[in-house]
Amino acid sequence: MGFFLRRLSFYFIALLFAATLNFIIPRAMPGDPVTMMFANATTQVTPERIAAMKELLGFVDGPLYEQFFIYIKSVLSWELGTSVQFYPLSVNSVLGNAFGWSLFLAGSAVLLSFTLGSVLGIFAAWRRGSKFDTIFSPGMLAVQSVPQVVIAMILMFTFAIGLGWFPTGNAYTPGLTPDWTSWTFLKDVAYHAVLPLIAASIVQVGGFLINMRNNMINLLAEDYITMAKGKGLSENRVVFNYAARNAMLPSVTALSMALGMAIGGQMIVEIIFNYPGLGTVLLNAINARDYQVLQGQLLVMTLFMLFFNLLADMLYVVLDPRLRKGA
Amino acid sequence: MKGLIKLLSNNPKALFGCSILFIFIFMAVFAPLITGHVPDKRTGKPHEYPGAIVKMAQASPDGWVAQNLADDKRKMLMSKKADHVLGTTRMGRDVWAQVAYGARVSLAVGFGAGIVVCFLATVVGISAGYFGGRVDDILSAAMNIMLVIPQYPLLFVLAAFIGEAGPLTIALIIGMTSWAWGARVIRAQTMSLREKEFVKAAEVLGESRIRIIFIEILPNLISIVGASFIGSVSYAIVTEATISFLGLGDPGTISWGIMLYNVQTSSAILIGAWWELLAPCLALSTLAIGLSMLNFAVDEIANPQLRSNKGMKRWEKMAKKDKESRTPHTAVPSFAGVKDLAGGEK
Secondary structure, three states, X not given: OHHHHHHHHHHHHHHHHHHHHHHHHHHHOOOOHHHHHHHOOOOOOOHHHHHHHHHHHOOOOOOHHHHHHHXXXXXXXXXXXXXXXXXXXXXXXXXXXXXXXXXXHHHHHHXXXXXXXXXXXXXXXXXXXXXXXXXXXXXXXHHHOOOHHHHHHHHHHHHHHHOOOOOOOOOOOOOOOOOXXXXXXXXXXXXXXXXXXXXXXXXXXXXXXHHHHHXXXXXXXXXXXHHHHHOOOOHHHHHHHHHHHHHHHHHHHHHHHHHHHHHHHOHHHHHHOXXXXXXXXXXXXXXXXXXXXXXXXXXXXXXXXXXXXXXXXXXXXXXXXXXXXXX | OHHHHHHHHHOHHXXXXXXXXXXXXXXXXXXXXXXXXXXXXXXXXXXXXXXXXXXXXXXXXXXXXXXXXOOOHHHHHHOOOOOOOOOEOOOOOEHHHHHHHHHHXXXXXXXXXXXXXXXXXXXXXXXXXXXXXXXXXXXXXXXXXXXXXXXXXXXXXXXXXXXXXXXXXXXXXXXXXXXXXXXXXXXXXXXXXXXXXXXXXXXXXXXXXXXXXXXXXXXXXXXXXXXXXXXXXXXXXXXXXXXXXXXXXXXOOOOHHHHHHHHHHOOHHHHOOHHHHHHHHHHHHHHHHHHHHXXXXXXXXXXXXXXXXXXXXXXXXXXXXXXHHHOOOOOOOXXXXXXXXXXXXX
């Protein structure tokens, strides 16, 4: 239990640090955010308006430490302010909406690449040195190093614009009312998610593949595998029930870390495919100088990372009894 | 030099990676010599076809190329001189010149950020690993916090607040935000080196700490620092392109990211100007793949003695591979890397 308390306190400190960073960045840059926000406004800006805006956005006047305490307080009570861009909406609802889509995309991308990578890794390990292994394993690693911008742009150009097989943006056809129980809506969502999903998952397959392959190769040399083969068990049974099951373990924990990373990593994919996730919200917020949303965004993403790190920590302990004593 | 050549010829990955890197360095240095056009001025008509495509289409007007790749009669007419190797952009600028000059920015940002990352990672990692105690506690906490703060959003927000960040600024912010992983690996390695006899001997002899760090420890870390350098260079190149692509960079510079940004904003892909998209994409991917091959090669070449140390998944993977090829029966699953990931603190 001490282990978890220590981890939790570390995560809390990390969160405070991220909040501090959030606090510092806008204040360290030249000009104050509210004035900058009005810099390219066409309407006349009176000092009263600026003051009103400041109050609305939570930029209190006063010494820095006072501002900081008020800010931390609002973060801890999860009052992230109001969005400038979508004026009456609160930051919470803007981010909440986008977060769902991001989570959906990241979750399915990670699951897809995990499944694909693990299965390919199992085969690569079982038939190591074969043509499949020598071409596929380094091949997928090479694919992994291709920038996501490039993959997304090329997919977009070829399949969405060139061939017109898939839509060029949005999570569902605009005008459709979201109804998660109707089959047509679900199909529409799936149809819109195909390209972003491919772009987000293709770069992750290589990592899972190599992970799985190396774990498998390690395990295949174990005595119990030789024993299982000696008993005359079928190849499938040895590979999947005996070797793959144990080789999975490090991969499962890697899975949870990958989920935490994915939501930040896939931002560029969301932006290119104009998918209404956190990435798109971030870019729009940047362009509209919507500082409240920006701050909230960074915080939400950090929280998400922390959550999945914690989950990974727990999974290690739950899945591997050997770690329980050590921790 | 002889050793290097032998090393390269023995390792196809290293050879491949090095050749790609050298081609791009050559391209960046001799950009004015390999292209007759300037990258940032109008030197042709808007959206001219690449030279070779024009020649092929002219040679056989009914061939596949003319039917599929160069199917716009008006554009064909405009680009009949075929003097732009990779065609032109919507602004009539030469794409090949932009790729060549863009290599300068990409490599400069890559190496610049790589140097910053390596410097910070080495300083923090060695200090934490060698001095231990309170120093280690503070530095490790800093590393772990940097590791859980999502990189891309932080970078985007930083770049946005700075506004039209130039290549130098981008290199700096990438460098300042991505040293944590390298530092962690270097710390782990330093900790195990600190316990080695030769370091103990130096301590007993009364050598100064500075000397021990620079003469005894640092040379043994070169391979890890090298791998982390290559990794950072590749990460920085891709990240710079991403930041510029989002329009957060300085639109006045010529870089691959800005080329992609222009493709997006001038809706070149809607018009079907595939060469304008393909050129920076190919340049980016080739360089990134080359660098990652080089990284694998460095892993394979580096000191085999370091392989069984904790906290270095890379080394472990390598060790596993080697173990498997040499003595297939003694492989024991090791969870050192996993434990380190889970534990974080010692």
